[in-house]
Each structure stands twice: as C-alpha cells, then as structure tokens.
C-alpha cells in the first residue's frame with residue numbers, strides 16, 4: 585500500500601469485478617434499445633475506469649473525451665468552462681457519460697445540461713464512485729460502481745493535487761496530508 589494511504593476502500597479485484605457487472609448491464613440495456621452509446625469520459629479522473637469498463641461492454645461502441653473545469657472567483661459556482669470539447673457533433677446521439685466520482689454533482693449536472701443543449705438524444709451517466717452525502721445538486725448516476733463515505737478518496741483516476749491517479753485501488757488519503 586502507498587505510504588500516503590490511510591486505508592484501502594476498494595481493491596483492484598473488486599473494481600474489475602464491478603466493471604464486468606456494469607459492462608454486462610450496460611450491454612443489455614443498450615441492446616434492448618437497439619442502439620450503441622457514445623461513451624464520453626471526463627478528463628482526467630475517468631480514464632482508468634473508462635479503460636476497464638469498455639473491455640466489458642460487448643457491442644460496437646465509440647468513445648471520446650471532454651475536459652471541463654469549474655469557474656472560480658467571481659463566476660457563480662456550478663458554471664463550467666470547456667477546456668477540450670468533443671471531436672464530433674452529438675446531434676441525435678445517445679451519450680453515456682463516464683465519471684470517476686459524483687460528489688457535489690455540479691460537474692455532471694452542468695455537463696449533462698450542456699450535452700442536451702447540443703442536441704444529444706439522451707444522456708445517461710456511469711460513475712465508478714458515488715458520494716451521496718456531499719450532494720448539493722439533484723443529480724444521480726444511472727449506473728454506479730460503489731458508494732463511498734464522506735472522505736477524500738484517491739486512486740483509480742482520483743487525485744489529490746494531481747497525484748495518486750495511478751494507484752490501482754481506491755483508498756483514503758491520510759488526514760495529515762489532506763489538511
């Protein structure tokens with residue numbers, strides 16, 4: 585275990601097993617709708633989860649990435665700025681947004697609204713983690729890997745100060761490093 589980690593919450597084995605289950609469920613749901621989703625990963629946190637999840641979706645999907653950042657300072661909280669947009673038009677496209685965590689819900693609520701404004705036919709959400717105690721915006725993921733307690737988690741894409749994204753598990757950062 586990394587020296588800065590207080591405890592491991594979810595092991596790599598558990599994550600892979602859950603990705604298999606989510607992949608099966610997503611495949612079945614979209615097969616029933618007779619359409620394949622465009623997976624949209626939000627940089628950078630979603631990358632490890634997206635990479636594992638797509639191995640277990642048994643249909644011809646495509647994926648793309650967006651990078652957004654929250655406005656700070658004078659801008660109202662909840663607005664976001666697009667740093668990297670999608671490569672092609674999403675008019676009429678069914679999107680499955682891929683995230684590492686739903687925390688306050690602000691990021692996903694804004695991105696979902698933005699994609700629907702651009703003409704997406706439907707926007708569903710799959711998130712590796714859900715931290716429901718922190719929610720300030722009324723939004724929930726359609727597919728969730730694991731619920732986590734109200735603690736700062738790192739690993740499997742999740743960072744603190746851009747570090748720890750490459751840990752193969754989800755853990756809790758030691759308090760003295762976070763405060």
Ligand SMILES: O=P(O)(O)OC[C@H]1O[C@H](OP(=O)(O)OP(=O)(O)O)[C@H](O)[C@@H]1O
Pocket residue numbers: 626627628629630652653654683684685686687688689690691692742743
């Ligand atoms: O529900 P919220 O309170 O909006 O928080 C969740 C978002 O915050 C983190 O991203 P961050 O903006 O830190 O970018 P990153 O993915 O590059 O780490 C995380 O990856 C989610 O995208």
Ligand code: HPA
Pocket residue numbers: 685687735736737738742743744
């Ligand atoms: O618990 C977290 N860890 C890392 N990044 C995050 N972004 C929102 N919540 C978290």
Ligand SMILES: [Mg+2]
Pocket residue numbers: 629742743
């Ligand atoms: Mg982050």
